[in-house]
Amino acid sequence: MPEKRNIFDDIYEVVALVPPGRVTTYGAIARYLKIKSARTVGWGLNALSGRLDIPAHRVVNSKGELTGSGSFDSNRPMADLLAQEGVLVKENRIPEFKTKFWDPSEEL
DNA sequence: GGATTGACGTCTG
DNA sequence: GCAGACGCCAATC
Numbered sequence: 001m002p003e004k005r006n007i008f009d010d011i012y013e014v015v016a017l018v019p020p021g022r023v024t025t026y027g028a029i030a031r032y033l034k035i036k037s038a039r040t041v042g043w044g045l046n047a048l049s050g051r052l053d054i055p056a057h058r059v060v061n062s063k064g065e066l067t068g069s070g071s072f073d074s075n076r077p078m079a080d081l082l083a084q085e086g087v088l089v090k091e092n093r094i095p096e097f098k099t100k101f102w103d104p105s106e107e108l
Numbered sequence: 109g110g111a112t113t114g115a116c117g118t119c120t121g
Numbered sequence: 122g123c124a125g126a127c128g129c130c131a132a133t134c
Contacts, residue, residue: 037129068115
């Protein structure tokens, strides 16, 4: 019986699997984790927001907006981090979101 | 143990 | 096409 991975670990894996220069959405992660609500994903990201090892800045909402930016952007230039990876962020938003969008299912 | 909240998504009007 | 309401899962109070 495999250890029951907490939602945090699941999200951690998916977010960690996101290649540099790419971004994913809560819905994509939720679907990948077989979760019915994107909120749970956001909740997990929120818990992982305290870990610098987690590129939470690569996770945005369906609109390509850095929704979580308001939570830790104050001391976490996630937009700058994305820009360094090749993802341009304008006003906490990714104009090329559709181009930079990465789906966990694509990992397969 | 119940109720509320939270970095969202999808459906209906 | 835009706006509003509901739904969902997990954690905290």
